[in-house]
Amino acid sequence: MKVLVPVKRVIDYNVKARVKADQTGVDLANVKMSMNPFDEIAVEEAVRLKEGKEHHAAGTASEIVVVSIGVTQAQETIRTALAMGADRGILIQSDADLEPLAVAKLLKAVVEEEKPDLVLMGKQSIDGDNNAVGQMLAALLDWPQATFAAKLEIAGGKATVTREVDGGVQTLSAPLPAVVTVDLRLNTPRYASLPNIMKAKKKEIAMKAVADYGVDVAPRLKVQKVTAPPTRSAGIKVADAAELVSKLKTVGAL
């Protein structure tokens, strides 16, 4: 089984985003960038499907292809995935910040070329917070989707996925090929070892351009402005519980 894992280069999750003074966006100059945390979980699960870790049978995945769409530096993100155990990469270069619809259309073109049995990807990127690309890709391919996966089992041409839903979990079964988006609790991603980082340098990354895919990526949304959220006024520290209760009563919170 071939697995395609889309990954995104995003601001590191520990960095607090700062809005530019001219309100055109978030300042990403000299900010630490990393692989989107959910995508790391997707790569880890793909590698486990190959290695036979946890409850997976060894060799469930035969090849793992990682694809990223973004600036040239997104190669580093792909290298990270290769060092974790993916086999090869594809970078579709774009300096524009593409919308989920455009990304889904490009990924559809990659799926048609690569013909994977499973697309495993993060449920959302921590920059755009859209939580949309996986669902949109599934729609464009007319494949089943299983979003917010907390557990994945592959057997008999089917993916059985336990999903996080409001109020608990739901398990569904989807025939392959399918799109599965992963949630935080699916696994704990590994750190790439130094020898694996060295080996990853020899793995292939195919460099592509958006134009290679003949897909309309024109934006549908115009960002009018990006502003900082209202700041909360500074609070006070109180000495003990009794004072806390009296303050809460004063402000009408109790």
Add this chain to the structure above:
Amino acid sequence: MAVLVIADHDGSTVRDTTHKTVTAALAIGGDVDVLVVGQGSKAAADAAAKISGVRKVLLAESGELAHTLAEAVTATVVGLAGGYDAVVSPATMDGKNVMPRIAAKLDVAPISDIIEVVSADTYVRPIYAGNALETVQTSDAKKVITVRATSFAPAAEGGSAPVEAVAGQDAGKAAFVSEEMVKSDRPELGAAKIVVSGGRALGSAEEFSAVIEPLADKLGAAVGASRAAVDAGYAPNDYQVGQTGKVVAPGLYVAVGISGAIQHLAGMKDSKVIVAINKDADAPIFQVADFGIVGDYKTVVPELMAALG
């Protein structure tokens, strides 16, 4: 103009998130219809008909829609979308699951988790874990939008809209296997007026139950948790408050033993009053807390219970 709201319901009643989404839909403008999807959901449709401002309620029932799987719901909504300028749903797990699929089928860019309607084509939404607010204008003729319910007031009751049956569609891809819901008598986390949340400092599931739950019960509050507490197994997954869990904005949010990571703050910093109890005076949670107590929860929480009487 007409707007279709996809109801969040449990088969017999509609959740508060539906009322709040109707408010957002009314702000977009035009006639607002509510779609109730799901087998055996007539009572929920009747409840939706009582929401003030609703023109009519559409009820789509079929066996395939029993578990609101994305493929079947998408086919049902896309079949109705021709008559609407916008399709709107609360940004619940169900809404997030299905709305982008609908958008892609309609070839439009979805707009996720809006917190404000500026005009019929312009919306404000948080990005970067709520550290920036983006105002976007869409050029799509049809809009597909999810609504952050906590940012809108609930529409009042008092309407009497007619309920019409519409055809449910089956798309026959994925199949439902089972579900396991967490049972709770406490208020629902997303709609609670008071939330008491525990973090990693609690140290164990037993301690979490022994400390957080009695305090929540005393306050009539819902129980929440940080990701660290959920990952460590102290609390169930759906208690998680944050960027990737639930977003809450109660009147009072009490954070016990939570440091206040960016991802947690994303889920609660719009609460009206925030109280932090933490023994680390430098914890980031104190930067957003209205009232903070620096101290060990083991002594502070019992004192707080006593002070509440």
